[in-house]
Amino acid sequence: MTTPLLFTPLTLRDLVLKNRVVVAPMHQYAGERGFATDWHLMNAGRYAAGGAGLFIVESTKVERRGCGTVGDLGLWDDAFIPGLKRIADFTRACGAKVGIQLGHSGRKSRTGRPWEGGRPLTPETANVPDWDRWELVAPSAIAPDARTPVPRALSRSEIAAVVQAFARATARAEQAGFDVVELHGAHGFLIHQFLNPQSNQRTDDYGGSAANRMRFALEVAEAARAAWPAHKPLFMRLSVDDGTGWDPAASVGLARELKARGIDVVDCSGGGMLPGPVPNAPPAYGYQVPYAAQLRQEAGIATMAVGLIVHARQAEAILQQGQADLVALARELLYNPNWPLDAAQKLGADPQFALVPPAAGWWLDKRRASAPGVQPSTFGTTT
Numbered sequence: 078m079t080t081p082l083l084f085t086p087l088t089l090r091d092l093v094l095k096n097r098v099v100v101a102p103m104h105q106y107a108g109e110r111g112f113a114t115d116w117h118l119m120n121a122g123r124y125a126a127g128g129a130g131l132f133i134v135e136s137t138k139v140e141r142r143g144c145g146t147v148g149d150l151g152l153w154d155d156a157f158i159p160g161l162k163r164i165a166d167f168t169r170a171c172g173a174k175v176g177i178q179l180g181h182s183g184r185k186s187r188t189g190r191p192w193e194g195g196r197p198l199t200p201e202t203a204n205v206p207d208w209d210r211w212e213l214v215a216p217s218a219i220a221p222d223a224r225t226p227v228p229r230a231l232s233r234s235e236i237a238a239v240v241q242a243f244a245r246a247t248a249r250a251e252q253a254g255f256d257v258v259e260l261h262g263a264h265g266f267l268i269h270q271f272l273n274p275q276s277n278q279r280t281d282d283y284g285g286s287a288a289n290r291m292r293f294a295l296e297v298a299e300a301a302r303a304a305w306p307a308h309k310p311l312f313m314r315l316s317v318d319d320g321t322g323w324d325p326a327a328s329v330g331l332a333r334e335l336k337a338r339g340i341d342v343v344d345c346s347g348g349g350m351l352p353g354p355v356p357n358a359p360p361a362y363g364y365q366v367p368y369a370a371q372l373r374q375e376a377g378i379a380t381m382a383v384g385l386i387v388h389a390r391q392a393e394a395i396l397q398q399g400q401a402d403l404v405a406l407a408r409e410l411l412y413n414p415n416w417p418l419d420a421a422q423k424l425g426a427d428p429q430f431a432l433v434p435p436a437a438g439w440w441l442d443k444r445r446a447s448a449p450g451v452q453p454s455t456f457g458t459t460t
Contacts, residue, residue, distance in 0.1 A: 111151025320356020
């Protein structure tokens with residue numbers, strides 16, 4: 078039987094992924110003053126042991142003022158390296174490669190956790206010792222909405238400093254032992270704020286034309302690539318269409334430039350400038366997959382598809398149709414951390430459960446051999 082593409086290895090530079098299933102970065106809001114906790118270790122282990130090829134740690138901030146909430150992870154100091162290295166080492170020990178997403182929230186910083194209302198914080202509600210360091214900055218002094226404080230526009234020298242903050246965090250990610258770095262250029266955060274003409278109304282060479290608005294993203298990519306080993310792949314996540322001025326045609330142009338600067342994979346998402354669903358793409362199965370297909374075809378770059386990818390045959394079809402090189406799941410993996418194991422069974426790719434660590438796979442294979450008529454619960458009932 079031909080191995081499904083979903084479970085065919087993929088080589089990116091010198092990195093070999095055992096399959097094309099990626100655990101997308103998901104904010105846990107569980108950091109303690111930027112440090113990883115046991116929750117993050119457990120979170121990584123459950124997905125890695127479930128059979129995924131690559132697990133990506135949530136958006137980890139390159140500056141203190143880039144933190145979105147009090148629970149964000151940080152990598153702006155060497156002190157954060159040991160905790161993240163523990164996660165990287167443990168993830169690989171469970172059978173998956175491991176990446177980390179690096180980001181800066183810009184004007185979307187300094188907010189409460191979403192289940193606590195997600196409102197802008199004050200010194201009293203934040204209850205942090207370094208409130209003054211947690212400053213709202215952005216390309217321009219424009220708030221995202223009426224309820225949010227107006228950020229301060231970054232000076233040119235500060236822009237250069239933020240670029241270097243991304244580079245230093247990338248170097249720390251290498252020290253922590255990560256296999257992949259993903260730069261977060263989507264969802265209304267700082268890199269995306271520079272790209273969008275509504276949030277970026279600068280009059281210098283970082284604003285105005287599309288080429289100028291792309292300058293910050295490209296400088297970050299160049300600096301990160303220089304700080305990251307040549308044999309390791311570098312990703313960037315984009316909101317391919319945000320519905321407010323940044324569109325797929327612009328993303329194709331940016332993706333071409335990113336490829337020339339050493340970006341290996343574009344993680345194709347959408348939205349983020351406005352609350353709610355992605356404009357022009359109401360939620361439905363695979364609703365953002367066309368973004369990955371367009372950039373793959375028109376920019377000639379490897380892409381990762383995201384967005385309500387739920388079922389095994391759906392994920393396989395995305396790859397078979399050449400719409401993406403990788404598929405990333407998030408909330409469906411929260412529902413079922415063993416989704417890769419389950420998908421492999423449904424596609425007939427792993428009859429002896431070799432995809433997962435032997436502490437689980439040995440027992441599952443023993444049940445298969447001794448009770449061949451038994452179906453796993455995820456296959457539905459037989460009555």
